[in-house]
Amino acid sequence: MSLPTSVKLVEVGARDGLQNEAQPVSNTDKIRLIDDLSNAGVGYIEVGSFVSPTWVPQMAGSRDVFAGIQRRAGTTYAALTPNLKGFELALHAGADEVAVFAAASEGFSQRNINCSISESIKRFEPVMSAAAEAGLRVRGYVSCVLGCPYDGEIPASQVATVARELHAMGCYEISLGDTIGTGTPGATRNLFETVAQHIPRNQLAGHFHDTYGQALANIYAGLLEGIQAFDSSVAGLGGCPYAKGATGNVATEDVLYMLNGLGIHTGIDLDALIQAGNRISTLLNRPSGSRVANARSNQLDQ
Template sequence: MNMPQSVRLVDVGPRDGLQNESQAIAVTDKVRLVDDLSAAGIRHIEVGSFVSPKWVPQMAGSAEVFAAIKQHSGVSYSALTPNMKGLEAALEAGVREVAVFAAASEAFSQRNINCSIAESIERFAPVLEAAQKADVKVRGYISCVLGCPYQGEVPADQVASVARELHAMGCYEVSLGDTIGTGTPGVTRALIEAVAKHVPREQLAGHFHDTYGQALANIYASLLEGVSVFDSSVAGLGGCPYAKGATGNVATEDVLYMLNGMGIETGIDLDLLVNAGARINLVLGRENGSRVARAILAAR
């Protein structure tokens, strides 16, 4: 398998990163973060989600954020839309790409969205249909692909089965999420091999949490398997709700530094990216979750 020559990084910081913050974050700060990421050369930014503010209060202003950001051509600004109501709100806000999510673990699906995996996928059918009619791209997320906080191990063929369903329904890309960050390179490669029998590798993405410090190693393992799209979060925003005090999303700066060192093209400016992370951390009053950013900022 040839190593990809270029990689697309999907920065999920404005959505997956900020949604776990307990303090209120102003729309202007969210807009500034998205604009900073665009300016740094990120070509795919997950801006927000259209979900009930009762469940995810931080995402309540997603429509206002979409209205205020400076949209660059060639950049995808996406939103999470778990149901028809969410999709309708996203379409109203002019969103051109949405994402749906399913779990690979039956226990996680029941605990998180109160339904089985099969039922959750059934709920997406009208969402995908309506999105396709509106000429809006749909990306699929699968959580708990390398482990579940409730049931432990998750069989690779179960992940492959969910990926096949999402792909068949019209998801142009399926992102495989190691939600609790327990995966290691060997199982990561085996998982990709199992899923690639049903979904082409060029339509797969990796979403690795760094809870156990394995994210970069798993991304490298995925590159060896021909995967060239990875989700990450500027400054490592977004803790892991299942492991107390643990980090969540892998930091975009750390992934970019590794890719730069390997000569893999991303089109992203590391210094501008570090600035973007530093600025949102000032707003949040928290330490930077990126080791690379901390090293660069300390050396300035």
């Protein structure tokens, strides 16, 4: 299969990234980050999530962040909404799209959201109904698709079952997440081949963590399978909660550099993206998690 000519990058740094950062970030700084990403040409940005601040304190100000950003025409500003209350808050905040999440692992589902996979999916039914009534599209996430910290290796057929249920409920795109970053390119290709027997490839996305240094290789494997949407996080925001000191989300700058080298169009300005990542990294008082950004900085310093 030939490589796609264009790819959608779903920027998750402001949500999935910052919610896993230990240092609190003000709403003003979140707004600046999102505006920087918009100005760099990022076409899809997860702005925040509407979950209980008790569980995810970093996302407590998502409504104010939505109110403060400068929206760029052509960019989708999305929110994570695990239940109907969250959806209603996201709708009132002006989210363009919402997302729901399930796990491919029973162990992870029980420990992460205190219910079974089937129970978690059933909770989404009122969200899907309300979204359809409001005319908002819903994106689905499936976590632990290539391994689980509790259940170990996850069969691709098990992932396909969960993804198929979300797709049948009305999710227009299903993002398959290697939450602990243990996946390898061969397993990634097998995963997409298996799930694509039930869901069209143009409705699948990849979400790869770089804990074991395999994220870019896995994204390339996804490209070879005809996948045209991938999640990433500017500056590699968001540590991995399962491997101390390890990286979590793959850096958007690194993914973009690879895609540029392959001649794949995204519409994103790499230099502007690096500046956005460096700005938020400075705010967090640490170097960027992007190898490309650090390499560029080292070249400028010489």
